[in-house]
Amino acid sequence: MTVLPTHLQGISRVVVDAAVAGSTIAARVRERLPHLKQETLQEGETLAAGLAREDILYLKRYRGRFLRHCPGTSHYRCCGYQIVHIGENCPLRCSYCILQAYFQDRVLKVWANQDDLRLELDQAFHASPGRRYRVGTGEFTDSLVLEALTGYSRDLIEFLGNYPQVCLELKSKVVDLSWMDAVRDPSRVLPAWSMNAPDIVDGEEQGDCASLEERLSAARTCAQAGFRVCLHFDPMIHFPGWREGYARTVEMIFDHLQPEQIAYVSMGSFRHMPDLKRCISENFPGSKYIYGEFVTGLDGKQRLLRPLRVEQFRFLADALRRGGVDRQLYLCMESDEVWQAVLGRTPADLGGLYRHLMAQAFGEEG
Amino acid sequence: MNKVDAPRWGHACATILRCAASDIDVKGPWLFWSAPPSPALRGSLERHGQLVPILVDAGGARPVLVAGAARAAILAELGREVLCLDIGALSDEARGLAYVQSNADRELTDGHLVLAMRYFLSLPGCDMESVLEALGLDARSKRLRLIRSWLRLPRRWDGLLCSGAVPLACADLLETFAPEDLSVLESLFATLSWSRGNAVNVLTWIREVCARDGVKAAAVLEGLGETLAAGLSPKDTMSRITQEVRRLRYPMLAGMERDFAETARKVSAGTRWRVTQPDLFESDAVEVSVRVTSAGELRAAGAELVRMAAREDLDDLFPVVRK
Numbered sequence: 018m019t020v021l022p023t024h025l026q027g028i029s030r031v032v033v034d035a036a037v038a039g040s041t042i043a044a045r046v047r048e049r050l051p052h053l054k055q056e057t058l059q060e061g062e063t064l065a066a067g068l069a070r071e072d073i074l075y076l077k078r079y080r081g082r083f084l085r086h087c088p089g090t091s092h093y094r095c096c097g098y099q100i101v102h103i104g105e106n107c108p109l110r111c112s113y114c115i116l117q118a119y120f121q122d123r124v125l126k127v128w129a130n131q132d133d134l135r136l137e138l139d140q141a142f143h144a145s146p147g148r149r150y151r152v153g154t155g156e157f158t159d160s161l162v163l164e165a166l167t168g169y170s171r172d173l174i175e176f177l178g179n180y181p182q183v184c185l186e187l188k189s190k191v192v193d194l195s196w197m198d199a200v201r202d203p204s205r206v207l208p209a210w211s212m213n214a215p216d217i218v219d220g221e222e223q224g225d226c227a228s229l230e231e232r233l234s235a236a237r238t239c240a241q242a243g244f245r246v247c248l249h250f251d252p253m254i255h256f257p258g259w260r261e262g263y264a265r266t267v268e269m270i271f272d273h274l275q276p277e278q279i280a281y282v283s284m285g286s287f288r289h290m291p292d293l294k295r296c297i298s299e300n301f302p303g304s305k306y307i308y309g310e311f312v313t314g315l316d317g318k319q320r321l322l323r324p325l326r327v328e329q330f331r332f333l334a335d336a337l338r339r340g341g342v343d344r345q346l347y348l349c350m351e352s353d354e355v356w357q358a359v360l361g362r363t364p365a366d367l368g369g370l371y372r373h374l375m376a377q378a379f380g381e382e383g
Numbered sequence: 384m385n386k387v388d389a390p391r392w393g394h395a396c397a398t399i400l401r402c403a404a405s406d407i408d409v410k411g412p413w414l415f416w417s418a419p420p421s422p423a424l425r426g427s428l429e430r431h432g433q434l435v436p437i438l439v440d441a442g443g444a445r446p447v448l449v450a451g452a453a454r455a456a457i458l459a460e461l462g463r464e465v466l467c468l469d470i471g472a473l474s475d476e477a478r479g480l481a482y483v484q485s486n487a488d489r490e491l492t493d494g495h496l497v498l499a500m501r502y503f504l505s506l507p508g509c510d511m512e513s514v515l516e517a518l519g520l521d522a523r524s525k526r527l528r529l530i531r532s533w534l535r536l537p538r539r540w541d542g543l544l545c546s547g548a549v550p551l552a553c554a555d556l557l558e559t560f561a562p563e564d565l566s567v568l569e570s571l572f573a574t575l576s577w578s579r580g581n582a583v584n585v586l587t588w589i590r591e592v593c594a595r596d597g598v599k600a601a602a603v604l605e606g607l608g609e610t611l612a613a614g615l616s617p618k619d620t621m622s623r624i625t626q627e628v629r630r631l632r633y634p635m636l637a638g639m640e641r642d643f644a645e646t647a648r649k650v651s652a653g654t655r656w657r658v659t660q661p662d663l664f665e666s667d668a669v670e671v672s673v674r675v676t677s678a679g680e681l682r683a684a685g686a687e688l689v690r691m692a693a694r695e696d697l698d699d700l701f702p703v704v705r706k
């Protein structure tokens with residue numbers, strides 16, 4: 018029996034909707050968690066609310082839309098990527114994670130009706146022939162955090178291998194490369210890791226996230242196998258010593274990767290609604306960065322005061338540019354004013370962020 | 384003749400009796416809302432006598448006052464006998480509930496509710512469901528959540544709540560402070576009555592500065608001593624304290640606002656134009672506005688605007704771009 022990664026060893030119950038009890042995912046989970054008896058929920062039954070603080074894996078028949086637009090806002094530039102919704106919640110514990118404001122329990126939901134997902138994606142991709150798609154799964158969960166149990170990304174990669182117009186990004190904070198040998202064309206899969214200053218990775222990304230070194234070594238393995246990788250500095254955190262921290266991370270990036278092996282690098286400053294701040298102060302009382310100078314942005318979210326954001330972005334962008342990463346840089350949910358101040362260009366100069374990132378994803382720009 | 388309706392808390396038969404005010408035990412802790420008698424009640428009792436009996440439990444050696452403290456106090460002063468309704472032997476919980484019911488027409492403030500809750504919660508095995516019902520509190524309401532937070536504060540804060548100096552909305556903020564911080568914070572409320580919004584803001588900022596810098600509230604309030612002692616009006620004192628605490632919490636923003644206000648004043652001096660930054664510097668926008676009531680005023684404002692636009696220090700209005 019293979020040993021499960023530490024972040025999955027805390028799962029104490031497996032619950033399955035009767036409709037997906039016979040699914041591939043359910044069979045895999047049975048095989049990989051043989052010591053846990055699967056509890057079946059009949060049609061109409063729901064998992065009781067107010068669940069204890071234990072990790073419960075819930076294999077669910079999902080009835081909503083699997084393909085969604087990223088929830089951008091009108092005042093800031095959104096990157097226009099689409100979400101393939103494969104499940105919700107995450108067993109890791111990043112202090113800044115928005116999911117703690119969305120989900121009060123620790124139920125790890127996996128949409129096990131993959132046939133429905135495939136059907137919907139197939140219809141969507143056929144509906145507009147010639148259109149290209151940049152999609153990712155890491156919005157309501159980490160793309161690979163449950164991979165050792167479910168093999169979900171591997172299945173998705175095999176399926177999307179039939180759609181060369183689709184580029185899939187797998188965004189993660191763990192290292193799981195078990196999906197690699199299922200890839201037909203490495204140019205259509207973008208493995209992506211979250212980057213942060215070492216102090217933030219060590220202090221704020223709790224719950225067995227991979228270290229920065231492990232993430233970058235995995236990125237190098239992917240790059241050596243012909244993949245281009247994505248790096249996400251989101252959320253950047255303003256803390257004493259942030260300059261040294263982010264400079265060190267950039268150094269580590271270029272110790273592991275060549276600029277041309279990087280498809281794109283995003284930069285986003287920590288932003289939050291009041292609910293998230295309350296969750297952080299309760300769940301992570303040692304996290305002081307929430308007491309930075311945050312003001313209400315044009316979208317109603319709290320954002321770091323603009324000159325502080327610009328200073329941090331500029332510092333990071335300059336360091337990355339010195340290493341040879343430039344066109345790949347973009348800002349997540351920022352205004353043209355911030356783009357101009359940080360990168361000296363706006364999304365319009367790049368032909369629009371959506372088009373630019375699409376081209377980057379499909380390897381058409383250097 | 385002297386029989387009354389059976390109350391739900393006590394004996395089937397309540398009886399009316401008279402006794403000397405000095406005979407009545409008026410020290411019961413269930414009289415949690417007792418306040419000095421009003422002149423109106425005093426006048427009425429003097430002129431018309433006692434028209435409504437007070438409630439007592441006359442089962443023991445002395446009648447024990449259950450409700451009607453103000454009337455009992457005035458009648459004692461006037462040296463008159465007191466008309467009492469004996470509602471029988473009651474538990475402390477039932478006395479409290481009878482007291483609440485006898486005040487049923489009173490609008491209950493947050494202070495009243497806190498005092499009542501403190502009493503009932505101190506009684507072992509008290510049926511809180513009945514208490515909440517009697518007090519008109521919904522078990523899932525925000526008000527009750529805040530009251531529960533308030534009850535974790537030292538009792539001496541109850542006085543500040545009852546006097547209106549601190550709003551109940553501050554309860555969950557206050558309970559996050561350590562006891563020594565709370566003692567220091569009392570000085571902010573001892574002589575000032577804060578609005579809900581200002582009190583919540585000031586306490587939030589103080590708490591966040593403490594958490595951010597790892598300091599005690601005393602260190603944050605150190606610089607405010609002068610403001611408190613400056614002899615300003617209460618309104619000005621609170622406004623100054625709010626500004627100063629905000630500056631500690633948001634030093635860069637406060638600095639930018641101050642610089643902008645200074646520049647805006649300079650640029651628009653001698654004109655009727657108002658120059659403001661609308662969105663906490665999230666954009667480069669500056670708003671320039673004027674209010675006119677005639678064509679002549681509009682023409683004059685136009686000329687002023689032209690003069691303003693010719694100034695060389697206009698770049699100072701766009702501090703982020705400049706940086």
Ligand code: SF4
Nearest residue numbers: 107109110111114159
């Ligand atoms: S890895 Fe991502 S989804 Fe998981 S806790 Fe961290 S931020 Fe949240």
